[in-house]
Amino acid sequence: MTGWERFLDTFFNARVLAKYWPDILLGMVVTVELAVLVVITGLASGLMLALLRTLGVRPFNWLLIFVVDVLRALPPLVIIVLIYFGLPSVNIVPSGFVATWAALALVLMAFAEEIFWAGITAVPRGQWEAARSTGLSFGQTLLGVVLPQALRLTIPPLTSRTIAITKGTALGSVVAVSEILGQASSAVSNSYNPSPLMLGAAAYLVLFIPVVVAGRWVETRFAWKR
Amino acid sequence: MIVEARGLHKHFGALHVLKGVDLLVAERELVFVIGPSGSGKSTLLRCLNRLEEPTSGSVVIDGIDLLDRRTDINRARQRIGMVFQSFNLYPHMTALGNVTLALRKVAGKPRDEAEALGLAALDRVGLRDRAGHTPGQLSGGQAQRVAIARAIALEPRVMLFDEPTSALDPELVGSVLAVMRELRESGMTMVVVSHEMGFARAAADRVVFMDDGLIVEQGSPGAIFEAPLHARTQAFISQIQRH
Amino acid sequence: MLDTFFNVEIMRAAWPILLAGLGNTLLLSATVVPLGLAGGLILALLARIRSRWVRWPLIAWVDFFRAFPPLVLLIFLYAGLPFAGIELGGFGCVAIAFFLNTGAYYGEILRAGIDSVPSGQAEAARSTGLSRGQTMAYVVLPQAVRNVLPDLMSNTLEVVKLTALGSVVAMPELLFQARQAQSLTYNPTPIVVAALIYFALLWPLVRLLSRLENRALRAG
Numbered sequence: 001m002t003g004w005e006r007f008l009d010t011f012f013n014a015r016v017l018a019k020y021w022p023d024i025l026l027g028m029v030v031t032v033e034l035a036v037l038v039v040i041t042g043l044a045s046g047l048m049l050a051l052l053r054t055l056g057v058r059p060f061n062w063l064l065i066f067v068v069d070v071l072r073a074l075p076p077l078v079i080i081v082l083i084y085f086g087l088p089s090v091n092i093v094p095s096g097f098v099a100t101w102a103a104l105a106l107v108l109m110a111f112a113e114e115i116f117w118a119g120i121t122a123v124p125r126g127q128w129e130a131a132r133s134t135g136l137s138f139g140q141t142l143l144g145v146v147l148p149q150a151l152r153l154t155i156p157p158l159t160s161r162t163i164a165i166t167k168g169t170a171l172g173s174v175v176a177v178s179e180i181l182g183q184a185s186s187a188v189s190n191s192y193n194p195s196p197l198m199l200g201a202a203a204y205l206v207l208f209i210p211v212v213v214a215g216r217w218v219e220t221r222f223a224w225k226r
Numbered sequence: 227m228i229v230e231a232r233g234l235h236k237h238f239g240a241l242h243v244l245k246g247v248d249l250l251v252a253e254r255e256l257v258f259v260i261g262p263s264g265s266g267k268s269t270l271l272r273c274l275n276r277l278e279e280p281t282s283g284s285v286v287i288d289g290i291d292l293l294d295r296r297t298d299i300n301r302a303r304q305r306i307g308m309v310f311q312s313f314n315l316y317p318h319m320t321a322l323g324n325v326t327l328a329l330r331k332v333a334g335k336p337r338d339e340a341e342a343l344g345l346a347a348l349d350r351v352g353l354r355d356r357a358g359h360t361p362g363q364l365s366g367g368q369a370q371r372v373a374i375a376r377a378i379a380l381e382p383r384v385m386l387f388d389e390p391t392s393a394l395d396p397e398l399v400g401s402v403l404a405v406m407r408e409l410r411e412s413g414m415t416m417v418v419v420s421h422e423m424g425f426a427r428a429a430a431d432r433v434v435f436m437d438d439g440l441i442v443e444q445g446s447p448g449a450i451f452e453a454p455l456h457a458r459t460q461a462f463i464s465q466i467q468r469h
Numbered sequence: 470m471l472d473t474f475f476n477v478e479i480m481r482a483a484w485p486i487l488l489a490g491l492g493n494t495l496l497l498s499a500t501v502v503p504l505g506l507a508g509g510l511i512l513a514l515l516a517r518i519r520s521r522w523v524r525w526p527l528i529a530w531v532d533f534f535r536a537f538p539p540l541v542l543l544i545f546l547y548a549g550l551p552f553a554g555i556e557l558g559g560f561g562c563v564a565i566a567f568f569l570n571t572g573a574y575y576g577e578i579l580r581a582g583i584d585s586v587p588s589g590q591a592e593a594a595r596s597t598g599l600s601r602g603q604t605m606a607y608v609v610l611p612q613a614v615r616n617v618l619p620d621l622m623s624n625t626l627e628v629v630k631l632t633a634l635g636s637v638v639a640m641p642e643l644l645f646q647a648r649q650a651q652s653l654t655y656n657p658t659p660i661v662v663a664a665l666i667y668f669a670l671l672w673p674l675v676r677l678l679s680r681l682e683n684r685a686l687r688a689g
Contacts, residue, residue: 010552069679073671075633078644078664085648086657089473118682164627167538174637181541185548194549201537201545208536216532275596303598314593318611327607328597373593380597 013195020187020196027183028203034097034179035166038104042165043158045105046112053117054142064113071110076168079103084175096175100168108165115157119150155222159215167208180204227286228253228384228415229274234283236269243269244280245439249417251384256416258426258447261436262462267419270436271386274417275306288383304332307377311389313369315361321348321372322357325379333380347379348372351405367398371405378409385409387418423466427451435459476658483650483659490646491666497560497632497642501567502625508568509575514605516580534573540634542566547638559640563632571628578620582613619681626674630667643667 049068053061071079084099094102123146131141173182184200229251236244243266251257259267272278273285276292276299285292290302316324322344329340348354351371361369370390377385387406391399403425410416410429420426426433426447433450435443435458443450443459454460515527534542543566550557557565586609594604614621636645647663 007553011549069672069675070668073668073675074664075630075644075667077633077636078660078667081644081648082657082660082664085651086474086660089657114679114682163535167536170538170540171634173540173544181538181544185544188548194552197545197549201541204537204541205533208538209532212532212536277592277596300595300598300600303596306596308593308596310589310593312587312589314587314589316590316593316608316612318615327594328599331603331607332598332600376593376597 011194011198013193016187016191016193016195017199020183020191021199023183023187024180024196024199024203027178027180027200028207030097030172030177031169031179031203031207034101034104034169034172034177037101038108038166038169039162041101041105042108043112043162045109047116049109049113050116050120051142053113054120068110068113071106072114076103076107076165077171077174079106080171080175096172096177099175100172100177104165104168104171107168108162111161111165112158115154115161116150119152119154120146122153123149152222156219159218163208163211163215166211170204227251228255228288229417230284230286231270231274232284234270234273234285235281236266236273236278237281243439244273244283247283247436247439247441249274249434249441251415251417253415254413255431256410256418256429258430258433259417259419259436260421260423260426260433260462261442264438265436266439267436268388271388271417271419274384274386275303275308277308300332304328304380305383307380307382307385309370309373309377309385309387309390311392313361313366313373313393315364315369315373315376317361320358320360321353321364321375324361324372325376328376329379343379344375347375350378350408351375352401365398366394367401370394370402374402374405374409378414384415384417387416387420389419389421391420391422421466423451435462437462474657474661476656479650479654479656479658480662483647483654483662486646486650487643487659487662487666490641490643490663491670493635493640493642494629494632497563497635497640498629500564501571501632502628504564504568505571505575505628506621508572509577509579512572512576513579513583516576517583531573531576534569535577537570539566539570539631540637542570543634543638559635559638562638563635563640567628567631571624571631574624574627575621578617578624579613581620582617583609585616586612619678622674622681623678626671626678629671633667 049064053064080099080103083094083103084096087094087099127145127149128141131145132138136144169179170181172179173185176182180200180203184196184203187196188194227250229249231247231249234244234247234249235242245266247266247270249257249270259270261267269278273280273283274287274292276285280293283293287302288305290305291297292299292302315321316327319327322341325344325347326337326340329335329343330337333340335343345354345357348357351374353368353371353375356364356368356372361372364372374390390406391402394402399422403422406416406418406425407429418426418430430447432444433447434441435450435454435456437458443454443456450459451463454463512527512531515523518524543562546557546562546566547559550562590608590612591604594608595601599607632642633644635642636648639645643663643666647659650659651657
């Protein structure tokens with residue numbers, strides 16, 4: 001066998017690929033499920049926290065800022081491990097999936113809250129004053145006048161941060177979640193062949209390159225002068 | 227001849243901005259270039275230090291062929307000073323730093339010699355006491371004078387001015403024009419693109435009127451301002467007289 | 470509960486190895502950050518080249534390494550290279566994987582920074598005879614870095630957090646040591662302590678960044 005054929009046989013072994021591609025496909029489904037859950041819960045809770053912060057209740061805000069700081073300072077893998085290995089000691093036994101989802105959603109929540117908050121405070125005071133002086137309530141002003149303007153500012157940083165965090169779904173493999181990397185890793189150990197890794201890599205690219213390209217488009221479309 | 231530009235054409239994509247311009251400037255001459263916006267005056271000026279590459283034609287400054295691939299353009303540019311409409315001072319350096327950067331890096335002068343030369347240049351524009359200030363701490367007129375000092379510190383053979391006072395508040399224009407007048411008196415060869423007609427009348431040796439990518443007419447300030455020969459020149463002059 | 474998560478004896482016993490882990494985390498960070506910055510600078514400078522033979526592969530490269538999860542890249546190198554006869558060990562794999570990944574991110578940030586410097590700056594510099602390289606080094610880059618410093622710092626924070634991934638390939642950094650201790654004692658205290666150490670290490674930077682980001686968004 002030539003060197004090239006040996007390379008193909010090792011890294012693109014047809015037999016191994018044929019055997020394990022359904023597993024990788026399953027892994028893709030899990031990855032997507034996890035990512036979608038994280039994005040929805042993370043962004044929604046982040047937005048809610050930012051809106052709550054506008055109420056200006058000091059002790060609540062201090063607690064909020066502290067929690068957000070903790071979630072931004074800790075590596076996501078540490079949070080996953082804390083939840084998965086730590087909670088059982090108080091009789092809460094989350095599955096790997098739940099632990100990963102919770103950890104990533106919390107991290108996204110923290111970053112999203114900061115970004116939404118920065119956006120809201122960046123809207124000029126004059127907007128509030130104008131709206132309130134026409135009789136709109138605090139809530140109406142916030143939701144109808146300020147938030148739409150704030151969202152425009154938040155989209156570029158939010159997009160890149162969200163994409164970065166959804167890639168963290170791969171961390172689930174460390175706590176036995178059968179997403180793409182998890183499936184690929186077991187396939188590699190079972191078959192003593194690295195081809196499933198190539199398949200897994202391809203699966204990630206198929207999922208994430210469109211996301212990154214779309215993200216690039218979104219960022220340029222909403223980018224203002226910097 | 228310090229400046230010998232012949233047959234200059236410049237295209238920006240489909241736009242034909244310079245349509246065959248010849249400009250010859252003798253030593254110690256001050257040539258003033260006027261014309262409506264879009265006439266190509268800035269482009270012409272920028273071709274003279276190859277900030278713009280002419281599509282065709284030749285540019286020879288002080289005997290150096292700028293368009294020859296073998297010419298070391300960086301060393302050639304030491305002989306050509308340029309002052310920009312928006313000053314373009316380096317915000318992260320002091321005035322002295324701005325003036326001495328090229329002295330140190332291009333002319334290779336050691337630090338103390340560069341600083342001495344830099345302070346002398348700043349002195350010439352009347353801003354020696356601002357040497358340690360950053361551009362943010364200077365008024366527009368002061369900034370532009372520092373920009374002039376930055377250019378003259380390298381002892382160029384010709385100075386190019388691209389609308390040097392257009393971005394200045396009216397009361398600051400005088401200080402910059404005073405420096406330009408002093409330069410002229412000391413014998414500097416200058417090519418100035420500007421709307422400052424009063425300055426042209428007082429100091430220019432020759433006024434060049436450009437329109438639509440070509441030199442329409444040129445002559446002494448008296449001739450151009452009082453008795454222009456071409457209809458377009460007349461139209462332009464009467465337009466600006468009104469202001 | 471205090472005894473479960475903050476067990477004092479276990480803390481005392483595990484402290485030395487956790488500290489060693491922290492040392493490795495810092496060592497790893499100190500290696501990867503300059504590597505990433507250097508790689509990013511090369512990418513950002515390459516991005517100035519107009520030729521489409523350079524731009525398209527460059528964009529593909531950057532998008533690839535921003536799309537590809539760093540953990541997958543790491544496992545890929547760690548598990549896959551031995552099959553190609555290359556034995557790199559944990560540190561080598563981490564260094565390469567992070568260099569490729571963070572280089573792409575730093576590259577995008579630096580590219581945006583360089584683009585944000587007005588072209589007049591380079592023109593003025595060139596008109597005084599400075600070469601392209603000198604103009605970049607003395608005039609454009611200093612301003613570019615200043616303009617995107619918050620983003621650079623934010624990315625650096627991410628890189629330090631990324632070192633925790635080394636634990637997956639048995640690199641004895643902080644998280645790895647914590648998990649070892651945890652599995653030996655069946656007690657989560659070491660992980661809690663490791664979390665506290667990460668927090669103590671990174672929180673100042675998080676606070677600083679928060680302030681800078683707010684200011685930047687307000688100015689934008």
